Amino acid sequence: MTSIQHSGGPGGQVEEMNGFQNPGLPEHKPRITDSSPAAERLAERQIAAWFIVSMIGTIWFIVAYFLFPVGDSGALVRIHTAGVGLGATVALAGLGIGIVLWAKNLIPDAEVVEDRHDIAGSEEDQAIALEILNQAKDESGIARRSLIRNTLIAAVAIAPLPAILVFRDLGPLPGDKLFTTLWGEGVKLCKDIGMIPEENQIEPIRASDVTIGSVFHVIPENIRDSGHPLDEKAKAAVLLMRIDPSELNTDPDREDWGVDGIVAYSKVCTHVGCPVALYEHQTHHLLCPCHQSTFDVTNHCKVIFGPAKRPLPQLPITVDSEGYLVAQSDFREPVGPTFWEINTRETNA
Amino acid sequence: MKLLAARRRHPMALVVLLLVGLLLTGGAYSLFTGSTTASADEYSAADVEAGQKLFVTNCATCHGLNAEGSENGPSLIGVGAAAVDFQVSTGRMPLQMHGPQAQVKQAQFSEEEIAQMAGYVASLGPGPAVPDEEWLDTAEGDAAAGGGLFRTNCAMCHNVVGSGGALTRGKYAPNLTEVSEKHLYEAMQTGPQNMPIFNDANLSPEEKRDIITYVREVSETPSAGGFKLGSLGPVAEGLFIWFFGLAGVVGITMWLTARSK
Numbered sequence: 001m002t003s004i005q006h007s008g009g010p011g012g013q014v015e016e017m018n019g020f021q022n023p024g025l026p027e028h029k030p031r032i033t034d035s036s037p038a039a040e041r042l043a044e045r046q047i048a049a050w051f052i053v054s055m056i057g058t059i060w061f062i063v064a065y066f067l068f069p070v071g072d073s074g075a076l077v078r079i080h081t082a083g084v085g086l087g088a089t090v091a092l093a094g095l096g097i098g099i100v101l102w103a104k105n106l107i108p109d110a111e112v113v114e115d116r117h118d119i120a121g122s123e124e125d126q127a128i129a130l131e132i133l134n135q136a137k138d139e140s141g142i143a144r145r146s147l148i149r150n151t152l153i154a155a156v157a158i159a160p161l162p163a164i165l166v167f168r169d170l171g172p173l174p175g176d177k178l179f180t181t182l183w184g185e186g187v188k189l190c191k192d193i194g195m196i197p198e199e200n201q202i203e204p205i206r207a208s209d210v211t212i213g214s215v216f217h218v219i220p221e222n223i224r225d226s227g228h229p230l231d232e233k234a235k236a237a238v239l240l241m242r243i244d245p246s247e248l249n250t251d252p253d254r255e256d257w258g259v260d261g262i263v264a265y266s267k268v269c270t271h272v273g274c275p276v277a278l279y280e281h282q283t284h285h286l287l288c289p290c291h292q293s294t295f296d297v298t299n300h301c302k303v304i305f306g307p308a309k310r311p312l313p314q315l316p317i318t319v320d321s322e323g324y325l326v327a328q329s330d331f332r333e334p335v336g337p338t339f340w341e342i343n344t345r346e347t348n349a
Numbered sequence: 350m351k352l353l354a355a356r357r358r359h360p361m362a363l364v365v366l367l368l369v370g371l372l373l374t375g376g377a378y379s380l381f382t383g384s385t386t387a388s389a390d391e392y393s394a395a396d397v398e399a400g401q402k403l404f405v406t407n408c409a410t411c412h413g414l415n416a417e418g419s420e421n422g423p424s425l426i427g428v429g430a431a432a433v434d435f436q437v438s439t440g441r442m443p444l445q446m447h448g449p450q451a452q453v454k455q456a457q458f459s460e461e462e463i464a465q466m467a468g469y470v471a472s473l474g475p476g477p478a479v480p481d482e483e484w485l486d487t488a489e490g491d492a493a494a495g496g497g498l499f500r501t502n503c504a505m506c507h508n509v510v511g512s513g514g515a516l517t518r519g520k521y522a523p524n525l526t527e528v529s530e531k532h533l534y535e536a537m538q539t540g541p542q543n544m545p546i547f548n549d550a551n552l553s554p555e556e557k558r559d560i561i562t563y564v565r566e567v568s569e570t571p572s573a574g575g576f577k578l579g580s581l582g583p584v585a586e587g588l589f590i591w592f593f594g595l596a597g598v599v600g601i602t603m604w605l606t607a608r609s610k
């Protein structure tokens with residue numbers, strides 16, 4: 001089935017296919033190594049040289065491994081990695097380059113056309129296959145024994161059912177989780193110290209601590225009470241800012257949601273849930289680092305740029321008798337990325 | 350007491366009483382607001398006077414003759430000596446030209462002149478003072494605690510190892526690796542440009558020192574993994590691999606398929 005054709009150049013056969021002339025293969029040009037024995041010997045030595053380079057690389061890897069032990073400092077790790085990395089690179093590159101040069105310069109480079117065989121088998125083969133199938137049908141009795149056949153079909157049909165249970169385990173459905181956070185009436189706003197705080201590290205924030213231009217990263221006082229503080233923090237994280245009240249355009253419905261220019265908004269972007277925390281205290285813009293959604297704090301965190309579609313939910317806050325900032329209730333709408341069922345129920349606020 | 354009682358109706362009595370009252374409240378205020386808020390006490394009257402002269406000739410065009418602010422620049426009353434020291438000694442002020450953000454350049458004044466201007470601005474109203482050496486000593490700081498605070502409060506703008514990042518409309522959070530301890534502290538304290546203010550209630554002086562220690566630690570630790578590409582994360586790394594990595598792959602492919610001569 002395989003035929004070797006050296007294209008005959010312009011004199012070769014010119015076929016016409018679909019209105020295009022098949023130009024055929026270009027003329028075969030012999031390489032220097034095909035005609036000059038000296039060039040062939042040189043190429044041979046070059047290839048061998050690359051293999052020797054590869055060997056040097058392997059040996060260098062072993063030497064470098066012992067020469068530059070991994071020490072305690074980052075600098076030592078870096079020298080070690082660079083040393084053995086150089087060895088591995090040279091070892092593999094030398095092998096690769098040698099093999100490619102071998103193929104390009106010494107192995108015969110004649111063009112080969114390998115015709116496709118017919119898709120259908122020969123009539124003989126087809127007859128044999130049919131005979132095998134018929135024999136199997138007769139011997140198994142699948143046409144006659146309908147009880148076996150039907151129970152087999154039923155068994156196969158219900159076999160995928162357990163998969164439904166397995167996929168169900170990907171759940172359970174989130175239930176109320178997307179609608180509620182740890183915030184609630186009287187929960188104190190506390191400083192986020194970058195980790196889940198120990199009992200003695202919980203620091204409530206006083207209204208007087210939040211000076212104009214300040215930004216506080218906030219977690220709820222009861223963060224330790226939940227079984228999964230990190231999961232809860234991911235929903236309850238809040239950004240607290242104080243802005244000159246004259247610069248705020250407060251919605252009449254939300255008149256009492258802030259304290260003297262102190263406002264609290266969810267830190268979770270309504271686009272895909274990144275922490276929106278890049279606060280510019282002169283422009284009062286909040287920027288999300290993932291997709292550049294920009295929220296205007298002076299207008300209840302309305303989206304002014306980017307892919308987010310919903311303002312950041314505001315946490316209604318007030319001051320307790322000791323001067324600490326506390327939440328009036330939970331968020332009045334779900335925090336984080338918008339989801340299909342977002343309008344299907346009220347939050348528990 | 351008789352003497353006092355006799356003079357209680359003196360025309361000057363009200364003035365004296367007012368003065369005593371003001372001094373007491375002012376003194377109590379500076380006592381309670383702690384060591385990092387300074388009045389003009391640290392600066393001599395001569396400093397303040399020299400500072401005022403420098404201010405009028407170099408800053409008043411934008412900030413107003415009495416630092417009350419104008420359309421072109423904010424009021425400096427109550428920004429404190431720390432703000433002046435930060436803005437002027439990093440060269441951000443005087444502003445070279447209006448733009449999205451003041452640029453760092455060669456400082457335009459000597460340390461003495463900067464201190465004089467700081468004294469003048471501090472005399473206008475209480476504000477954060479230039480920090481004590483105590484809070485800049487990274488040998489005393491806790492880099493691990495500072496790392497947690499940095500990642501919560503700073504990393505979103507300044508990048509997790511402080512190499513800076515972009516903000517909106519041409520503004521940016523600068524790289525922190527070359528910034529001095531004092532300027533790091535002052536920036537947190539005063540919130541220059543669009544950076545929010547982190548007062549002592551938010552980040553105590555100890556916590557600020559921890560953060561500075563963390564920034565020093567990560568900027569001085571050599572990279573174990575080779576080139577950092579500016580520690581900018583996926584943008585710089587992506588650019589490198591798309592430009593050089595992909596170009597390399599294309600080059601190798603061309604070499605593989607090229608006919609040998």
